[in-house]
Amino acid sequence: MTNKEARAGVLQGTLDLMVLQTLASMGPQHGYSIAARIEQASNGALELNMGTLYPALMRLEQRGFLKGKWALTENNRQARFYSLTAAGRRQLEVEKAGWAQTAGTIHKLLTEDIS
Amino acid sequence: MKIRERLRRLMPGRSDRDLESEMRFHLDMEAESGRRRGLPDDDARRQAVLRVGGVSSAMEEARDQRTFPWLAGTVADLRHACVGLFRQPGFLAIATTVLAVAVAANTLIFTVVNGVLLKPLPFRDPGSLVRVFEWSERNPKFPLSILNYLENRRQSQTLQSIGLYTGGDMELMHGERPERLTGVRVTHDFFPTLGVQPILGRNFLETELKGSARVVILGHAIWRSRFHSDRSVVGQTIRLNRESWTVIGVMPLGFQHPGGSYRSPLQGETVDVWCPLGIDIREQGLRYFHFTNAIARLKPEVPLERATQDLNRVVDDLTRRFPDAYTNKRARVEPLAAEVVGQSAWTVQLIMAAGLIVMIVACINIAGLCVARVVARQTELAIRQALGGGRWRLIRAVLAENLVLGALGGITGLLLAVLTIPVLRSILPTDFPRLHEINIDLLAGAFAVSAALLTSVVAGIVPAFRQTMSRREQSLSRGIRVTEAGHGIRSLRGVLVVAEVALACVLCFGAALLVRSGMQLATRDHGFQTSGVTTFQLAFPREGYNNGAKRRAFISEALRRWREISGVIAAGAGSSIPWTGYDDNTSFDIPGRPAKPGESIQARYQKATPGYFEALRWPLRRGRLFDEGDHADAKLVVVINDVLARRYFEGIDPVDREIKFFGRTRRIVGVVADVRDYPAALQAEPAVWMPEAQEPDSGISVVVRSSGDPLAIAPRLRETLATLDRELPMAELRTLDAVATAAQAERRFAVLACQAFAGLGLLLAAIGIYGLLTYVVQQRRKEIGIRMALGATRATLLWMVTGSGLRLGAAGVVAGLLFTPLAGRAMTAFLYGVSATDTVTLIVAPVLMVMTALVASAVPGWIAARSQPMSALRDQ
Numbered sequence: 001m002t003n004k005e006a007r008a009g010v011l012q013g014t015l016d017l018m019v020l021q022t023l024a025s026m027g028p029q030h031g032y033s034i035a036a037r038i039e040q041a042s043n044g045a046l047e048l049n050m051g052t053l054y055p056a057l058m059r060l061e062q063r064g065f066l067k068g069k070w071a072l073t074e075n076n077r078q079a080r081f082y083s084l085t086a087a088g089r090r091q092l093e094v095e096k097a098g099w100a101q102t103a104g105t106i107h108k109l110l111t112e113d114i115s
Numbered sequence: 116m117k118i119r120e121r122l123r124r125l126m127p128g129r130s131d132r133d134l135e136s137e138m139r140f141h142l143d144m145e146a147e148s149g150r151r152r153g154l155p156d157d158d159a160r161r162q163a164v165l166r167v168g169g170v171s172s173a174m175e176e177a178r179d180q181r182t183f184p185w186l187a188g189t190v191a192d193l194r195h196a197c198v199g200l201f202r203q204p205g206f207l208a209i210a211t212t213v214l215a216v217a218v219a220a221n222t223l224i225f226t227v228v229n230g231v232l233l234k235p236l237p238f239r240d241p242g243s244l245v246r247v248f249e250w251s252e253r254n255p256k257f258p259l260s261i262l263n264y265l266e267n268r269r270q271s272q273t274l275q276s277i278g279l280y281t282g283g284d285m286e287l288m289h290g291e292r293p294e295r296l297t298g299v300r301v302t303h304d305f306f307p308t309l310g311v312q313p314i315l316g317r318n319f320l321e322t323e324l325k326g327s328a329r330v331v332i333l334g335h336a337i338w339r340s341r342f343h344s345d346r347s348v349v350g351q352t353i354r355l356n357r358e359s360w361t362v363i364g365v366m367p368l369g370f371q372h373p374g375g376s377y378r379s380p381l382q383g384e385t386v387d388v389w390c391p392l393g394i395d396i397r398e399q400g401l402r403y404f405h406f407t408n409a410i411a412r413l414k415p416e417v418p419l420e421r422a423t424q425d426l427n428r429v430v431d432d433l434t435r436r437f438p439d440a441y442t443n444k445r446a447r448v449e450p451l452a453a454e455v456v457g458q459s460a461w462t463v464q465l466i467m468a469a470g471l472i473v474m475i476v477a478c479i480n481i482a483g484l485c486v487a488r489v490v491a492r493q494t495e496l497a498i499r500q501a502l503g504g505g506r507w508r509l510i511r512a513v514l515a516e517n518l519v520l521g522a523l524g525g526i527t528g529l530l531l532a533v534l535t536i537p538v539l540r541s542i543l544p545t546d547f548p549r550l551h552e553i554n555i556d557l558l559a560g561a562f563a564v565s566a567a568l569l570t571s572v573v574a575g576i577v578p579a580f581r582q583t584m585s586r587r588e589q590s591l592s593r594g595i596r597v598t599e600a601g602h603g604i605r606s607l608r609g610v611l612v613v614a615e616v617a618l619a620c621v622l623c624f625g626a627a628l629l630v631r632s633g634m635q636l637a638t639r640d641h642g643f644q645t646s647g648v649t650t651f652q653l654a655f656p657r658e659g660y661n662n663g664a665k666r667r668a669f670i671s672e673a674l675r676r677w678r679e680i681s682g683v684i685a686a687g688a689g690s691s692i693p694w695t696g697y698d699d700n701t702s703f704d705i706p707g708r709p710a711k712p713g714e715s716i717q718a719r720y721q722k723a724t725p726g727y728f729e730a731l732r733w734p735l736r737r738g739r740l741f742d743e744g745d746h747a748d749a750k751l752v753v754v755i756n757d758v759l760a761r762r763y764f765e766g767i768d769p770v771d772r773e774i775k776f777f778g779r780t781r782r783i784v785g786v787v788a789d790v791r792d793y794p795a796a797l798q799a800e801p802a803v804w805m806p807e808a809q810e811p812d813s814g815i816s817v818v819v820r821s822s823g824d825p826l827a828i829a830p831r832l833r834e835t836l837a838t839l840d841r842e843l844p845m846a847e848l849r850t851l852d853a854v855a856t857a858a859q860a861e862r863r864f865a866v867l868a869c870q871a872f873a874g875l876g877l878l879l880a881a882i883g884i885y886g887l888l889t890y891v892v893q894q895r896r897k898e899i900g901i902r903m904a905l906g907a908t909r910a911t912l913l914w915m916v917t918g919s920g921l922r923l924g925a926a927g928v929v930a931g932l933l934f935t936p937l938a939g940r941a942m943t944a945f946l947y948g949v950s951a952t953d954t955v956t957l958i959v960a961p962v963l964m965v966m967t968a969l970v971a972s973a974v975p976g977w978i979a980a981r982s983q984p985m986s987a988l989r990d991q
Contacts, residue, residue: 031137032144035167047166050138050173058134058177080137 015048015056017099020065020084020092028083030073031057057082065091134177138170192515200519203488209886210484211524213879214567217477218528220875222555222563223539224470226532229559230552231456231463236382237371239310240412244373244451245419247277247409247426249444251715254700256447258377259409260440261394262401264302266429267411273425277411278305279392282378286656286844287387288354289341295654295846296337296355296387297380299372302394306366308412309373316349316364319391326393331355332364337387355388357658357842374455374548375408382455383551402433402440406699410451423448443715459548461944462865468941469622469872474570476618476879481520482574483611483883487890489513489578510579517575518568525567529560542867544860581607605894608887609923615883616927616964617934619876624935624960625942626873628949629866631956632795635948636859642790642799643693644732647684648851649825649832650692653843654814663811667747669839670807670815674726676835682822687726688807688815692851693790694858697721703776703803705763718759719802720776722810728754728787730818731851736760738770738785745806751781752806757789759801774803781805794859795947818851825850865945877963880927881971884920888975892916896982903984913973913980920972921965928961935960 022037023029029037034057035048060066065088071081084092142163149159167173200207235241247267249257259279267277278301285298303319306312313332323330331353333342342348352359366389374382392407413422426446434441456463489496496509533555543550660666670688677686691697700717710716725741727733736757745752753774760769769783789799807815821828826848833845892899899912939951949956 030140032141035141049168050141050170051168051176054134054138054173054177077140078136079140080133 014099015052016060017092017095019056019060020088020095023066023082023084024089024092028069028071028081030079030081032079034082060088063091064088131174134174135170138173141167142170189511189515192512193519195512196515196519199492200516203491206484206488207520207523209882210481210520210571211527213477213480213484213882214520214524214571215527215531216875217474217570217879218525218563218567219531219535220872221470221474221566222529222532222559223535224466225562226536226553226555226559227539227543228463228467230554231459231547231549234549234552236373236452236455237369238373238451241452242450243275243413243415243417244309245411245413245422245448246376246451246454247411248447248449249405249430250447251444254717256376256449257444257700258405258407260402260405261396261407262437262440263430263433264407264409265394265401266433267409267426268304270429270432271425273414273417273422275412275414276304276308277409278302278308279394279407279409280305280375280379281392281407282375282380283390284654284846285355285388285390286357286654286842287341288357288842293842293844294341295844297385298388298390299380299386300392301389302392305389305410308410310412311367311370313364314367315346316362318364319389323391324393325391325395327395328391328393329358329360330363330391331360332366332389333362334366334385334387334389335368335370336385338365356656358656360390373410373451376454376457377408378406379408381546382548402437411448419448419450456548459861462861465865465942465945466868466872469625469869472618472622473872473875473879474566476615476622476876478570478574479611479615479618480879480883480886481571482577483608483615484886485517485575486578486581486608486611487886488516489581513579514572514575517571520575521568521571522564524571525564528567529555529563532559532563542864544857544864546857547861547864605887605891608890612880612883612887612923613927613930615880616924616968617930619873619880619967620928620931620960620964621934621938622869622873622876623963624931624956625938626866626869627956627960627963628939628942628951628953629869629945631949631953632945632947633862633866636795636862639794639948641693641794642733642788645851645855647820647822647825648730649819649821649829649848650816650851650854651832651848652814652816652846653688653836654846655843657813659840660813664747666811666813667808670724670811671743673836673839674724674817676839677817677819677832678726680821680828680831680835682828684820684822685726685730686817686819687724687728687730688817689723689727689804690721690807690812690815692816692818692854693731694793694854696792698792698800700800701776703774705772705774706780708763716763717801718755718776719800721802721804722807722812722815723754723804724807724815727804727818730820732820733790734788736786736788737768738783740785740787741804741806745784746808749809751779751809752784753781754785754787754804755783756787756799756802758799759803760786762801776803777810794855795862825852862945877967880964881967884923884968884971885974887923888916888920888972889978891919892975892979892982899979899982900984900986903982909980913976915976916979917969917972917976920976921968924965924968924972927968928964931964932957932961 018038018041019034022034026033026037031050031053035053038046038048057066057068061068061082065085066082067085068080068082070078073079142160145163145167146156146159149162150156154162236244238244247259248255249259249263251257261279264277264279267274271277280299280301283298283300285296287294287296301319302324303321306318312318314335316332319328319330319332333348338344338348348362349364350362352361354360371383372380372386374380374384380386394401396404413419423446426448430441430444430446434444453460492513496512499512500509536553536555540550540553543553655666655669660669674686674688677683697719699719701720702715702717704710705716723741725743725745728735728740738754740754741752755769755774763769764772769786771782771784773780773782775781787804790802791797791799819825819828819832829848836843836845902912935957936952939946939953943951
C-alpha cells in the first residue's frame with residue numbers, strides 16, 4: 001500500500017497529463033503504444049510498468065476522460081484503443097494550465113532564489 | 116475477504132477477463148519488440164515481464180483502482196459492525212425487536228394510508244372527477260335533483276360531462292334459484308364520465324333513460340360466474356325482476372364503482388347489473404325528488420372554485436324559475452377522492468399519528484441503547500482515534516452498526532407486518548373505504564425498510580457525535596482504566612427515557628379517552644333495543660306487485676303468518692331500519708305555524724307497519740302507535756319523534772294536530788323516542804313515519820323480535836314466505852345486533868388500534884426504563900457492594916434503584932401531561948360523552964404509566980438488592 005502510494009504520488013498527476021496529451025496529439029492508441037510513446041518522448045527515462053499504466057487508464061476512464069474500445073491493430077490483432085472524450089479534452093487544458101503554473105513557480109524559485 | 120470480493124464484482128466496471136486480455140496484448144507487443152531486436156523467444160518473454168511487470172501483479176493494482184475506495188471502507192465497517200453486534204446478543208435482540216415491532220405497526224398503517232389516501236382512484240385522470248351536490252343550510256350534501264342535472268348538462272361551461280346514478284337492486288332468475296343482484300341505475304353519461312366503456316356491446320343511449328327501458332349491462336364478475344363468460348349473451352334476454360331484459364353490454368374486469376353517499380353501493384363494491392335511470396317522471400318530480408348521486412368530470416385545468424361558481428349560476432337560474440324548489444340552494448362540488456374516503460380520513464389520520472408516536476418512542480428507545488453501546492465501544496473508538504482515525508471515519512464506524520441494526524429490524528418488521536395483515540383486515544370494518552386496496556406491496560416493503568434504516572441511523576447519530584467529540588486522551592485513559600459511565604451518559608439516557616415515558620403517556624391518554632367514549636356510548640340510551648331481532652329486506656318486483664293494494668295485502672298477510680310462528684314476539688316492517696345510513700329528508704308544513712325566516716321545516720320521512728315499533732322496542736312517548744285501523748282508506752295519520760315535537764311544536768302537545776307533506780294533510784297520532792342516525796351521532800334528527808298501508812313502498816325492511824337466538828327462526832320465516840311467493844328472495848338477512856356492530860365498526864377499529872399503540876408505547880417505555888436501570892446497576896456494582904458492606908439493607912438498595920426509575924417515570928408523566936390538551940383537541944371528532952380534559956382519563960393514564968415504571972424498575976432494583984457484596988467488590 002505504502003509502496004503503491006509512493007509511486008503513484010510521484011507520477012499520478014503527471015502521468016495523467018502525459019496520457020491525455022499523448023492521446024490528444026496521436027489520436028486513439030492502445031496501452032502499449034501509449035507507453036511506447038511516453039518512453040520515446042522521455043528518451044527512455046520513463047519505463048512504464050503495466051501496474052502503473054493500467055490503473056491510470058482505468059482511473060481516467062472511470063472519470064469519463066477516456067473511452068476504451070476493442071478494435072483491430074494494423075497487424076490485425078485485437079487491442080483496446082483509448083480515445084479522448086470531450087471531458088478529457090477539457091481536463092487536458094486544465095492540467096496543462098496547472099502544470100504550466102507549477103513549472104513556472106518552480107522555475108522562478110530556482111532562478112530567483114538569491115533575492 | 117470473500118464477501119468483499121463478491122461485493123466488488125457487483126460494482127460497475129470492466130471484467131477481470133477483459134483487463135487481462137488487454138495486458139496480455141501489452142506483454143505480447145513488448146515481447147515482439149524484443150524478438151525484433153534479435154532475442155530468442157524465451158528471452159524476449161522474460162525481458163518483457165522484467166520491463167513492464169507481470170500480468171497478475173498489475174491486475175492487483177488495477178483492481179484497487181476499480182472500486183470506489185469509500186465503498187471498500189464501508190464494507191469493512193459493515194463487516195466489523197456485524198461481528199460486533201453478534202457479540203452483544205442481548206443488545207441486538209432488544210434493539211431489533213423494538214425496531215421490528217415499531218416498523219411492523221407503522222408498515223400496517225402505511226398500507227392503510229397508502230390504500231385509502233394515497234393511491235389514485237382507478238379511473239382515467241381521477242383528479243378531475245368530482246361529486247356534485249345541492250347545498251342548503253340543513254342538508255349540506257343533498258342529492259342532486261334531476262332537473263338540476265339536466266340544466267347542468269345544458270348550461271355549465273366547466274363540466275366536460277356529468278352523470279347520475281342511484282342504487283337499484285334487482286332479482287335475477289337464471290337457472291333454478293332466485294338471486295338478489297347489486298344493481299345501479301345510471302344515465303347514459305355515467306360511464307363516459309368515469310372514462311370507461313363496455314368491453315362487449317355498447318353503453319346506454321340517451322333515448323333509453325326511461326322507466327320502461329328493459330336493457331341491462333352486466334358486471335364482469337357476474338358475466339363470468341353466472342353466464343360463463345359467454346360472449347353471445349349480448350343481445351339475449353335474461354329474467355330480471357320477473358321481466359325480460361335485453362343484455363346490451365358487459366363491463367370490463369376491474370371497473371370499480373365510484374361509491375356514493377346516497378342509495379349506492381360502496382366504492383369498489385362489486386356491481387352486478389346496470390340499467391338506465393328513468394328520468395321520464397312527472398315534471399314536478401324532476402325538481403322535488405332527490406335520490407340520485409351525481410358524478411362529473413371537470414374540463415382540463417378547471418379549479419374547483421370556478422366549477423362551483425359555474426354550477427351556482429345554473430342554480431341561480433333554477434331559483435329564478437322554480438323558487439319553490441330551489442330557494443336557498445347552492446351548488447356544492449367535492450373531489451371524488453375526498454368523497455370516497457369521507458369521515459374515515461379522520462380514523463386514518465388518528466392511527467397514523469398514534470403510529471408515528473410509537474415510531475418516535477422506538478427511535479428514542481434505540482437511541483438510549485445506542486448510547487450504552489457506544490460507551491461500551493469507547494475504548495475501541497478511542498484507540499482508533501489515537502491511531503489517526505478521522506472523525507467522519509469513526510462516526511461511520513458507529514453508524515455502520517445502526518445500519519445493520521436497521522436492516523435487520525426492517526426485514527423482521529416487514530415479515531411481522533406480512534404475518535399480521537390478515538388480522539388488520541379482519542378488524543377493519545367491512546365498509547371501510549377502499550378496503551380492497553389495502554395490501555402489502557413493494558412500496559410498503561420499501562417503506563418498512565427505509566423507516567427502519569432511518570430510525571436506527573437517527574437513533575445512532577447523537578451518541579456517535581457525542582462520542583467522537585470527546586477529547587481523545589481523556590476517553591482513552593478513562594476507557595483503559597474502567598468503563599465507568601460518566602454522569603453525562605446517565606443523564607443523557609435519563610432524558611431519553613423521560614421523553615419516551617412522556618410520549619407513551621400521551622398515547623395512553625388518547626387511548627383512555629377513546630375507551631371512556633366507548634363506555635359512555637355503551638350505556639347510552641339508543642331509543643330502541645337491538646338484541647333479539649332478525650331483520651331482512653324484501654324488494655317487490657313490478658310484475659305481480661304493480662299496484663299498492665297488492666303490496667299492501669302481501670305485507671299484511673306475510674306479517675300475520677310470521678307472527679303465528681312460535682317464539683315470535685312481534686313483527687313489523689318499515690321503509691328502513693335505524694343505523695343503516697338512511698337520511699332522506701322532505702320538507703313539510705305545519706298549518707297555523709308559519710316558518711321562521713330562513714327556517715326550512717324538514718324531517719326524515721319513513722314508513723312503518725303496525726308491529727314495527729313494537730318489534731324494535733322503540734318507546735312510545737305519547738299518543739299511540741300504528742294499528743290495523745290505519746289502512747289505506749282510513750284517515751291519513753303519522754307518528755313523529757320527540758325531537759320533531761320539541762323543535763316544531765314548542766310547548767304544545769303535537770298529538771291530534773296536523774301536518775302537511777307530500778301534498779296531503781295528515782294527523783299526528785303519536786310521538787316516539789329519538790333514535791340517532793348512527794350510534795355516536797350527537798343528536799337525533801326530526802323524523803316522521805306514515806303507515807306503510809297508506810304510502811306503500813316497493814321495498815321494505817322486515818323486523819322480527821323473537822325469544823331465544825334470533826337467527827334460529829330464520830328458516831321458519833323463509834318457509835312461510837315461500838308459501839306466499841316462491842320467487843321472492845329474502846335479502847340481507849342478519850340480526851339487528853349485527854347491524855349495530857357494523858354501525859360502530861369503524862369506531863371500534865380506531866379504539867382497538869389506539870389501545871394497541873398505547874400498549875406498545877407502554878412496553879417500549881418499560882423497556883427503556885428497565886434497560887437504563889439495569890445498565891446503571893451494572894455500572895454501580897462497586898458502589899452497591901461498598902454500601903452493602905457498610906450495612907445498607909436490601910430494602911434500601913431496592914428503593915435506591917426502583918426509586919430512581921419511579922422518578923424518571925414521574926418526570927415523564929409530568930412532561931406528557933403537558934401535551935394532553937393538544938392530543939385531546941386533536942381527537943375531538945372521536946370523543947363522545949367525555950371532554951378532551953376528562954378528569955378520570957387524566958388520572959387513569961398517569962397511574963397506568965407510573966405502575967408500568969414501577970414494574971420496569973423493580974426488576975433491576977431486585978437484582979441490585981440481591982447482589983453479593985464480595986463478588987461485586989472482587990470484580991474490580
